[in-house]
Amino acid sequence: MWCVTITHGISPEEVLARYGADARTARPLTRQQATRLAGGDLLPEGSVLQAGQLGDWSFCFEEYGVMGRMPGPLSALSRDTETFSVLRGGDGMDGFAHWRDGECAERFEPGAAGTKPRPPPPWWDAVQERLDASGEEYPGLVPVLEATAHHTGAVLDTDTRDGPLLTLRLEDSDRTPDPRTPQQTPRVPEDVRGVLARPGSPPPPTMRQAVNVPSTRHTHAVKEEG
Numbered sequence: 001m002w003c004v005t006i007t008h009g010i011s012p013e014e015v016l017a018r019y020g021a022d023a024r025t026a027r028p029l030t031r032q033q034a035t036r037l038a039g040g041d042l043l044p045e046g047s048v049l050q051a052g053q054l055g056d057w058s059f060c061f062e063e064y065g066v067m068g069r070m071p072g073p074l075s076a077l078s079r080d081t082e083t084f085s086v087l088r089g090g091d092g093m094d095g096f097a098h099w100r101d102g103e104c105a106e107r108f109e110p111g112a113a114g115t116k117p118r119p120p121p122p123w124w125d126a127v128q129e130r131l132d133a134s135g136e137e138y139p140g141l142v143p144v145l146e147a148t149a150h151h152t153g154a155v156l157d158t159d160t161r162d163g164p165l166l167t168l169r170l171e172d173s174d175r176t177p178d179p180r181t182p183q184q185t186p187r188v189p190e191d192v193r194g195v196l197a198r199p200g201s202p203p204p205p206t207m208r209q210a211v212n213v214p215s216t217r218h219t220h221a222v223k224e225e226g
Helices: 012-019 031-038 071-077 122-134 142-152 158-162
Strands: 002-008 027-029 046-054 057-062 082-088 094-100 103-108 165-171
Touching: 002 012, 002 071, 002 142, 012 046, 012 057, 012 071, 012 165, 027 031, 031 046, 031 158, 031 165, 071 082, 071 094, 071 103, 082 142, 094 122, 094 142, 103 122, 122 142
Parallel strands: none
Antiparallel strands: 002 057, 002 082, 027 165, 046 057, 046 165, 082 094, 094 103
């Protein structure tokens, strides 16, 4: 199980702050070093966040967490910008979400027709086009990562993922709370400055350049390494 968010135009420190963390406590740790903060394979009451920057975009990766799938952090992350969230669920359920200006613009489970958003769903269409072109019955998250990678132009390769990233552990009780209404944006704490995994699950993604842009083009996005 893993979850990654990618947000335009803010720093890695601000990304952590919008999750609800005190970015001043973050340390540069490698992926291997970060596992020590987990205290085990699963974090039922928290998550280890690792944030970095790829050009104009900043990402936050959770090896075993799902905070990057929750409305509170996503609403805060996307305030005055846009954020993408990709989830590889330990129960086999994958997820994609696009948030803009504090609100969810589109959310669905790739390939699951019952989760198709109301039209017009540009990201559903972009992902479905790649699903159809793959010719595979279960292509996983590759089509999702391709679509977002082309939009963002971000390349999260293995060296970046395994190398030192700003890292901290955030407890569930401290994360940015979910909005009370879809329109309400959670407030980032003012004192922050500077700015279960199943057998056979694929490894965390590698983001590469891809082709074909969805109709709502910002300029740039993500592909899973096979």
